[in-house]
Amino acid sequence: MESRNIRLAVIPGDGIGTEVVAEGLKILEAVGTKIEPTHYDLGAARYHRTGETLPDAVLEELRGYDAILLGAVGDPSVPPGVLERDLLLRLRFEFDHYVNLRPVKLFPGVETALADTPAEDIDMIVVREGTEGLYAGTGGVMRRGTPHEIATQESLNTAHGVERVVRFAFEKAKSRPRKKLTLVHKTNVLTYAGDLWQRTVNRVAEEYPEVTTDYSHIDAASMFFVSQPERFDVVVTDNLFGDIITDLGAAIAGGIGLAASGNINPERTAPSMFEPVHGSAPDIAGQGKADPTATILSVAMLLDHLGLPAEAARVEQAVADDIVERLAGWAGRTTHEIGDDITARVSG
């Protein structure tokens, strides 16, 4: 890494977003990086004050950062979907975050929702496509509100979009001990898109003879996540299936309080964005109850992306150690206390 400061845009967002991001920033400082954070007040408050979600000028400013750390956006006072689409999804699309990277890993000591599943059986990484599919937002409505209403949604899939994320997934699979890649789709029903995904995986697979490839329909995969999670190493899938399966992944790997994610632009033509998988959880906001671990693990992914793998490993190890001791005192700790405990381990 060059020695200039890393410029980080911070979007705490709404609800528990602000609480968990504060802990993430503590970790960044404790780990000894030269990171210069700048806060952006995007989210529900700004929307109510000015009507803005993501002004073009702010978008362009954000483009100049090395990375973005985001808490969570969304509030019941804002019409459903507005902040998600015009802020969160817009950032993913504008900055071409075509890899949405979501580890599903059960840390030893964490209670899983699954009976009789050893921790080592849950250790996969989901490579979710982030810029296409049904998230394109195309579709429409005709005769709205009448008995003859028709509403459509369109899933758009391109060779360009599918191939780049599939290649990323193969590289990931190649770097892991098991070297296994599973495509998750629904090729028997989504025949056009499924055919493109399957052909692309087959073609790229020829360049990766050391990687074993597998296929699972999304319905069967959802079942296997619960009954045989050890089937999976690297999963590559489309935007919507990835959305579903990573929340399910969070459920089996200790809950949404631990699920980290990175919205990655691998070519670095724009900043990548790191965020916990959880939402703004307005029901528990302001109570110091939120678990900041997902954000802290997202910070580890951010450090790794910025070329600081040793720092990333220290943060991950601190989380792993904290979790082992969690069994004793977890229930009582506040957001700050968890942040402090992990910070102490990172610094110490």
Add this chain to the structure above:
Amino acid sequence: MESRNIRLAVIPGDGIGTEVVAEGLKILEAVGTKIEPTHYDLGAARYHRTGETLPDAVLEELRGYDAILLGAVGDPSVPPGVLERDLLLRLRFEFDHYVNLRPVKLFPGVETALADTPAEDIDMIVVREGTEGLYAGTGGVMRRGTPHEIATQESLNTAHGVERVVRFAFEKAKSRPRKKLTLVHKTNVLTYAGDLWQRTVNRVAEEYPEVTTDYSHIDAASMFFVSQPERFDVVVTDNLFGDIITDLGAAIAGGIGLAASGNINPERTAPSMFEPVHGSAPDIAGQGKADPTATILSVAMLLDHLGLPAEAARVEQAVADDIVERLAGWAGRTTHEIGDDITARVSG
């Protein structure tokens, strides 16, 4: 029920389909119904012999039956999706099976994949739309096989299609002790379709003041199925989300060997079709290993649909009793033996 024989079309299909259907038919006989089964050899074998999946003449013949019992279709020797689309989905569409009814219920004594979840927490019924959404099969491909390929899939949702299944779900919810209905969708991303679904639920809800309504995004719902299944009583959702969430439901409720389903045409303008949720499982076909319980529970749904609720209850009770004793001897029993054991309970 009138005293004429019930005319049942039986489509055993492929793989374990034939094995489990044989047990289902034993139960139908044992329960003392006047059912006259006629077998149809649709599936992989016929496809290879004649190239036919579902000839129009057979479709019209099937239309004349009181109900259909289907095992499973699909075989690796047939191009993926052909039998599923041209046979299974075609029957659902042609016979307007707009309600795909899938109970997710943990029988006492069954081991669940979830830790610390009492059996009574898993007792819901998923009302999956069966004739619209992404299953419409519309979409297309341009510049196939080139770097400029575009593949699209379209989700088609109509006021007519959504309202009728939502009404069915409210009726179902009203008839159950908890009277709770949860819409599962992804309204923050699938804005056109989501808006139609949500508005329809809101409007119909006014006619059902005794039913509590709730909403969950599909990603959160997938998590809740694992972490808080007790949240759900009746779930209403679209075709694809229903496909995913019912396999997940099977995983938490004792596995795919127990998951039953009914493809219902509530107006009875065409025969309804009952089938286990599982597939043809070519890997274990012919070995007598398949659990016929899902088919037997589908037979119970069939009896109920045909106006024989007492018989349906007897079959369900026989399954419940068999399951309680399963703990002792389950592992050793073949498909036939399980069928025989349940048959004995039904007759005895």
